Amino acid sequence: MDESLYQKIFEMASKENATYTDIRDEDSLYTSIEVIDGKVQSSSVGSEAGIGIRLLIDGVLGFAFGSKEYYKEVFSMALSAQKTSKKLSKDKVEFAPVKAIKDNVVIKQKKPAQDVSFEEKMKLVLDSDSLLRDEENKIKSTRSIYVDVLRRQTLATSEGTLIYEERPYTNFYMVPTARKGTDTNQGMGRAGHVGGFELFDMVDIKKRAEETVIRTIKGLEAKKIKPGKCPVVFDGSINFLFAHEAAGHSAEADFLRAAGVLRGKLNKKLSPNFVNLVDDGTLEYVPGYKSRTFGFMHYDDEGVPVERTEIIKDGILKTYLTDRSNATYFNLKPTGNCRAEYFSSIPIVRMRNTFLEASKGKDLSEEELLELVKNGALLKRGGGGQVDPIRGTFNFGVSEVFEIKNGEISDVRRATTITGNTLETLGKLMGISNKMSDPSANTGFCGKNGQRAPTGTGGGWCAVKVMTIGG
Amino acid sequence: MTEYYSLDKALDYGLKFAKKIGAEQVEGFSSNTREIELGVEKKLPSLTNGISTGVSFRVTTKNNLGFGFTKTLTKERIESTIKAALQNAKSKGKDPDFKTLPLPSKKPTINIPFDKKLESLTSDMLADDTADLIDTINDVKNLHFLQSQMFLAVQENRLVNSNGIDITSKRGAFGGVAAAITTKGLIPNYSFVVKGGNAKKMFKAEDLAQEAIVQIQRAAAPKTMNFEKEVPIIFEPMATIGVLGGLFRLLINQLQGNNVASGATPYSDQVGNQVAVEGLTLIDNGLNLNKISSSSYDDEGIPREETVLIDKGILKTYLLDTYYGNKLGLESNGKSTRSGMMGFGDPIKSAPSIGSTNVEILGGDSSKDEMIAETREGFMLRSLMGLHMSDQSSGRFSITGFGWYIKNGEVKYPVQGISISGMLPELIKNIDLISKERESMLLADAPYIRFANVPATAKKFDFKTRLLLSVAKAISIVTGKHPAF
Numbered sequence: 001m002d003e004s005l006y007q008k009i010f011e012m013a014s015k016e017n018a019t020y021t022d023i024r025d026e027d028s029l030y031t032s033i034e035v036i037d038g039k040v041q042s043s044s045v046g047s048e049a050g051i052g053i054r055l056l057i058d059g060v061l062g063f064a065f066g067s068k069e070y071y072k073e074v075f076s077m078a079l080s081a082q083k084t085s086k087k088l089s090k091d092k093v094e095f096a097p098v099k100a101i102k103d104n105v106v107i108k109q110k111k112p113a114q115d116v117s118f119e120e121k122m123k124l125v126l127d128s129d130s131l132l133r134d135e136e137n138k139i140k141s142t143r144s145i146y147v148d149v150l151r152r153q154t155l156a157t158s159e160g161t162l163i164y165e166e167r168p169y170t171n172f173y174m175v176p177t178a179r180k181g182t183d184t185n186q187g188m189g190r191a192g193h194v195g196g197f198e199l200f201d202m203v204d205i206k207k208r209a210e211e212t213v214i215r216t217i218k219g220l221e222a223k224k225i226k227p228g229k230c231p232v233v234f235d236g237s238i239n240f241l242f243a244h245e246a247a248g249h250s251a252e253a254d255f256l257r258a259a260g261v262l263r264g265k266l267n268k269k270l271s272p273n274f275v276n277l278v279d280d281g282t283l284e285y286v287p288g289y290k291s292r293t294f295g296f297m298h299y300d301d302e303g304v305p306v307e308r309t310e311i312i313k314d315g316i317l318k319t320y321l322t323d324r325s326n327a328t329y330f331n332l333k334p335t336g337n338c339r340a341e342y343f344s345s346i347p348i349v350r351m352r353n354t355f356l357e358a359s360k361g362k363d364l365s366e367e368e369l370l371e372l373v374k375n376g377a378l379l380k381r382g383g384g385g386q387v388d389p390i391r392g393t394f395n396f397g398v399s400e401v402f403e404i405k406n407g408e409i410s411d412v413r414r415a416t417t418i419t420g421n422t423l424e425t426l427g428k429l430m431g432i433s434n435k436m437s438d439p440s441a442n443t444g445f446c447g448k449n450g451q452r453a454p455t456g457t458g459g460g461w462c463a464v465k466v467m468t469i470g471g
Numbered sequence: 472m473t474e475y476y477s478l479d480k481a482l483d484y485g486l487k488f489a490k491k492i493g494a495e496q497v498e499g500f501s502s503n504t505r506e507i508e509l510g511v512e513k514k515l516p517s518l519t520n521g522i523s524t525g526v527s528f529r530v531t532t533k534n535n536l537g538f539g540f541t542k543t544l545t546k547e548r549i550e551s552t553i554k555a556a557l558q559n560a561k562s563k564g565k566d567p568d569f570k571t572l573p574l575p576s577k578k579p580t581i582n583i584p585f586d587k588k589l590e591s592l593t594s595d596m597l598a599d600d601t602a603d604l605i606d607t608i609n610d611v612k613n614l615h616f617l618q619s620q621m622f623l624a625v626q627e628n629r630l631v632n633s634n635g636i637d638i639t640s641k642r643g644a645f646g647g648v649a650a651a652i653t654t655k656g657l658i659p660n661y662s663f664v665v666k667g668g669n670a671k672k673m674f675k676a677e678d679l680a681q682e683a684i685v686q687i688q689r690a691a692a693p694k695t696m697n698f699e700k701e702v703p704i705i706f707e708p709m710a711t712i713g714v715l716g717g718l719f720r721l722l723i724n725q726l727q728g729n730n731v732a733s734g735a736t737p738y739s740d741q742v743g744n745q746v747a748v749e750g751l752t753l754i755d756n757g758l759n760l761n762k763i764s765s766s767s768y769d770d771e772g773i774p775r776e777e778t779v780l781i782d783k784g785i786l787k788t789y790l791l792d793t794y795y796g797n798k799l800g801l802e803s804n805g806k807s808t809r810s811g812m813m814g815f816g817d818p819i820k821s822a823p824s825i826g827s828t829n830v831e832i833l834g835g836d837s838s839k840d841e842m843i844a845e846t847r848e849g850f851m852l853r854s855l856m857g858l859h860m861s862d863q864s865s866g867r868f869s870i871t872g873f874g875w876y877i878k879n880g881e882v883k884y885p886v887q888g889i890s891i892s893g894m895l896p897e898l899i900k901n902i903d904l905i906s907k908e909r910e911s912m913l914l915a916d917a918p919y920i921r922f923a924n925v926p927a928t929a930k931k932f933d934f935k936t937r938l939l940l941s942v943a944k945a946i947s948i949v950t951g952k953h954p955a956f
Contacts, residue, residue: 027543030820036733040563044822045555046527046540047548066522067542069475077520084594088602090514118555119562141735141864177864182737182896184865227892227928228699258513258617259652259661264943264954346519386856390617390652390661393888395871397860417857417869419890424936449510468930470869470892 001025001164005071006156012075013055013158020056020095021158024301025068026343029114029150033122035129036143040122052343053078059092060085061325065344091257096327096334098304100160105298109168109196113148116197121146124200125172131209132176138217140179147171148197153301153343161303169294169454170199171443174212178220185415187216188383188399192443193291194454202290203440215381215400218412225401225413225469231376231430232418232467233369233404236355236437236458238396241382244354244446244455246394246422247277249387251311251319252337252349253326261392261423262317266330271315271426274362279321281306281336281352286436286457294443294456295353299336306336306352312426314359323349341451348449355459358432369431369463371407377469378402378409379418392422417470425464433460476544478503481526482631484546489553490633494530494560496572498632498771500809501526502818506624509597511605513617518594525819530556531572535563538822568798573772574634580774581758583765586670589625589643597621600676607680608651614687615956617650617661621676628818636772644763646674646913649683654953656692657940658887658932660873662853665714665913668761689875690853693885696876698929702849703903704891705842708910708917710852710872712830717915719830721861721868721895722753726780727825728795728806735864737896738786746786747899750835753781755790757805757828764828764914769805771823778804792825830915835905839919842904844880850889850927851875851882866895890928898922 006023013021027049034042052065055078062082066074113121129144149169156162171192178185189212191203234242249255250262262270271277284296297306302324310318320330323338326349339350358364370378383397401413437458445452476484478501489497501524508519525542530553537560539552601619608616624644631637646667653660664682667674712719725736732739738746747753757775759765769775771793779787791799792807808826810816843851852874861868869892876883906919932940947953 036729039566040535041729042536042538042822042824043559043563044538044540044820045559046552046820047543048820049541049543050523060516062518062520064520067475067524067544069473070522073522077522080594081518081520084509084598085516085518087595087598088509088511088516088605093515118559122562141733143733143735177735179734179864182865184737184862184867186862186864227890227926229930254512257515259659259956263956344521344523346517384860386859388856390659391873391887393856393871395857395860395869395890397857415862415867417860417871417890417892419857419871419888420930421888421932421936423939424933427935468890468928470890470928 001154009053009071009075010158016057016079018055018057018158022054022302023156024052024340024343025154026050027152031113031121031148033125033146035125037141038126038129040126048342050343055079055082056093056095057082058086059094060089061093063346093325094328095324098324098334101303102162104164106166107168107194110198111196113168113170113196114150128174128205128209131206132174132213134213134217138178138220139176139213141177143175145173155301155303157303163299163303165298167194167297168196169194170196174209176213176216178216180220183220185216185220187212187219190443191440192294193440194294194296195292199291199440219400219415222412222414225377225416227470229466229468231373231465233373233378233461233463235380235461237382237442238379238398239356239459239462240354240442240457241385241396242425243277243356243459244351244444245385245387245396247426248279248351248354250389250392250422251321253320253322253330254349255389256320257326257329260389265317268317269315270317270423271312271429273315274358274432275312275315275426275429276310276357276359277312278308278310278357279351279354280308282308283353283457286439289438289440291440293353293439294454295351297352300338301340301347302338304334304336304338309335321349321351323347339453341453345451348451350448350453351446351455353457354455355457356432356462357434357459363434363460364431366433366435366461369433369461370404370409372430372463373404374407376404378404383415393419394422395419419468419470428465430463430465432462435460473545476546478524478526479629481544481549482629485526485528485549485553486631486633488550489528489530489557492554492557494532494557496531496633498529498572499526501629502626504624504626507594507597508620508622509594509601510620511601511618520594523817523819527819528553528556529572530560532557532560533565534569535560535566536569540819542819569794570797572632572634573636573793575636576774578774580767583758583760583767585641586643588671589623589645592623592645592671597623604649604676604680607677608683611684613653613655614684615652617652619647619649621647630772632772638768638772640766640768642766643669645671647676647679649679651683651687652956653687653691654947654956657944658693659953659956660690660693660885662686662690667763667913669763669765670761673761690873690885693887695887695932696929697931698927701924701926703846703921703923704849704925704927705846705851705919705921707851707853707919708912710855711920712832712915712917714913716855716858718855718858718868718895721858721863721866722899723827723830724863725866726789728789728791728799729825731789732795732798737866741786742788744786745784746896747781747784748902749784750905751781751784751899751902752779752833754779754831755806755827755829756831759829762829762914769807770809771807773803773805773807775805775828790825790827792823795825832917834907834909834918836907837904838906838908842906842919842921843877843882846877847879849877850886851877852889868892868895886929888929891925893925898925
């Protein structure tokens with residue numbers, strides 16, 4: 001924290017009649033190790049440092065970034081950006097008022113990853129990678145990736161906010177590939193949390209690796225599911241995927257300022273009464289699990305405290321996800337969703353922990369959901385997704401598929417994809433279980449405008465009347 | 472007071488320090504990128520001016536590599552970065568596949584000139600161009616400007632290694648993305664276009680605006696439909712190998728030496744074999760004079776080249792850097808990359824790895840019009856979603872896209888939500904037509920390609936959704952403003 005430097009910048013901004021200035025001063029640490037087929041293939045250590053300055057003058061923002069030692073040049077570039085933007089601006093930026101906050105937040109690591117030797121980290125990855133083999137040699141190739149990040153950032157605003165935050169992330173992926181002739185199936189196991197190396201004391205990596213191997217082999221041997229439309233039950237990871245990708249992105253106010261399927265639908269009914277769509281940055285732990293959720297944080301990158309935001313409440317669209325300027329534009333309150341990947345990234349609206357849940361007393365058990373669908377498909381383990389928030393279409397990967405026959409889980413089927421329309425799917429939800437899934441297995445990195453943001457977390461199972469399944 | 476080093480001083484100090492603490496070989500890379508990104512979302516501009524500087528090092532010991540980077544150019548941080556990288560290399564033990572960091576190459580090099588005119592461009596000029604682009608689109612009936620992004624980057628790099636390589640280079644990137652929306656028909660639709668190159672003459676905002684207008688007019692008034700059949704699918708060049716996700720990106724991935732070496736691709740041990748139809752020739756050309764991924768040398772100092780990967784359907788070679796060239800018993804063909812132009816990644820933080828440069832698919836003897844005329848029933852696809860969820864090792868994909876329905880040799884109407892699935896290695900043996908005409912894109916040149924039979928599905932919006940769309944349309948007719956836009 002370099003308060004005297006921040007003051008100098010605020011004084012320079014004040015002379016330019018800036019009504020608001022913020023500075024993000026970052027010095028973050030990174031380690032990554034990638035093991036392929038039992039051998040360390042690449043590793044990287046490094047530090048990401050610099051400042052980003054945002055200026056608001058005459059309702060127009062300017063942003064610039066660079067090295068801290070050249071702060072005067074960075075300031076000049078931000079001023080130049082503001083002046084150029086003014087030529088194009090037809091919409092004034094006005095920040096919703098928030099209380100100035102001074103805070104020092106260090107999210108604890110029981111076993112700080114930065115104190116763990118490279119040898120120990122490497123051993124963990126090599127040992128885990130060796131667990132991805134099977135006795136019958138059906139797994140032909142393995143890949144394991146370890147990443148730890150210590151995000152260290154100070155946010156200083158001309159309104160008096162001064163927040164230093166250390167937020168650690170530790171994340172681990174296991175990717176076995178099974179092969180039979182020319183046919184292959186790639187599996188995926190994950191473990192991650194906001195925290196340090198203690199992740200590997202909390203998560204049974206051996207068990208997770210074994211489960212990943214079994215799923216990968218079964219997936220290779222399974223038959224394809226018939227493409228087409230059918231009722232489905234999906235698990236907590238796909239709840240997260242749908243809630244985040246399809247519904248959540250469609251509710252981001254910066255997208256909606258331009259266009260989108262949820263534009264003009266505030267206070268309209270989108271879903272059956274029991275449906276709630278939640279984006280919760282305050283959710284640190286999920287009952288029954290020790291690891292922190294991947295979307296947990298204290299403040300967003302405008303210094304707004306994060307909150308539990310009920311985007312859809314009892315089936316009705318209640319709010320969009322906002323930063324301070326879009327909160328004003330839509331006459332909503334700031335929801336603490338403004339995030340930037342690095343000091344060099346312009347802050348935009350992002351999600352935190354996003355999931356669907358049932359209204360109190362209206363949730364169903366997983367068995368009841370299967371019974372509700374009767375005959376269809378059980379979709380488990382989301383494998384990434386993509387959404388078009390303007391057209392309202394989505395496409396998700398599904399790693400594990402089972403048929404549902406007479407309300408019972410039946411034959412396993414091959415990995416597939418599902419596609420659909422956000423509004424239609426929200427309207428066709430039949431039931432939701434509130435039994436949330438393991439947050440360490442539900443970590444995501446959301447991509448938007450070239451920036452990545454860590455997000456979570458797995459909700460409960462859901463049933464949908466009809467979904468299009470790929471093949 | 473903290474002393475900050477210049478990039479050259481940081482590199483020189485880092486190289487000496489690495490040797491001093493026991494590195495057998497060392498490579499230093501410095502980068503200084505000045506960039507302007509000017510985005511506009513409907514009416515709201517967002518301009519970023521930035522300078523990104525830093526250094527990274529690869530150090531070797533015991534026949535293994537360690538990599539570290541820092542953007543804080545102090546003596547202390549440079550030393551701690553190199554110590555950590557060297558520790559990594561030591562801990563990894565001997566790697567029998569690692570032979571050496573690159574040696575100065577005897578291969579001929581081609582100069583890819585830097586266009587100095589890029590340095591005269593300012594954010595004000597980009598803003599003027601953007602204002603004209605917005606007006607051009609908004610002047611067309613039923614069309615509305617949705618968003619745009621102009622980018623300008625000038626990157627100065629230096630690569631030095633203890634084997635005698637010392638290369639300084641300067642590269643530029645200039646271009647833009649524009650999207651327009653139309654409310655014609657029941658379902659609003661949008662379309663986007665991307666253009667750019669490594670010289671000022673390669674990009675004109677006016678051309679971007681005109682292309683955006685053409686594309687959105689083609690895409691206006693889309694329908695949804697119920698469909699479930701195996702039919703011919705024509706891929707527009709953007710769907711084949713566009714920068715924002717084309718199907719052949721999956722093929723390029725499968726031809727990367729790192730994936731070949733680990734067996735995570737169907738193309739290991741396939742060199743010399745017919746892997747696609749005779750009409751398909753696929754090239755990675757790092758020397759294309761007009762593209763932003765072109766350079767005289769790759770990012771570890773090997774001369775770039777034009778590499779034929781698949782020649783008339785026969786697999787010729789893979790994308791290789793020095794490490795994987797050694798491992799596969801082949802020579803590097805200059806495909807080592809550190810990401811970073813145009814905001815895609817950060818060259819300082821990226822350890823060199825294999826990547827494509829400019830992908831070129833040669834034209835065939837058909838034409839787009841002939842392909843359509845010869846399609847009894849099928850689709851023509853332009854944009855795809857979900858490609859990144861494909862199984863990289865097998866090439867199994869299931870994607871959803873936007874395109875046009877073709878019936879009896881005629882394009883009938885645009886369609887939203889066309890899903891296709893299959894195995895790419897089988898699909899490239901199932902190409903029956905390739906057009907003569909090719910489209911030049913940001914990182915590729917490609918023709919129209921027709922795949923003979925592909926399982927396709929589509930689903931019509933349900934009654935409730937169609938009703939909601941009808942209400943929105945009625946509101947837009949009465950108020951002149953569409954609720955979704």
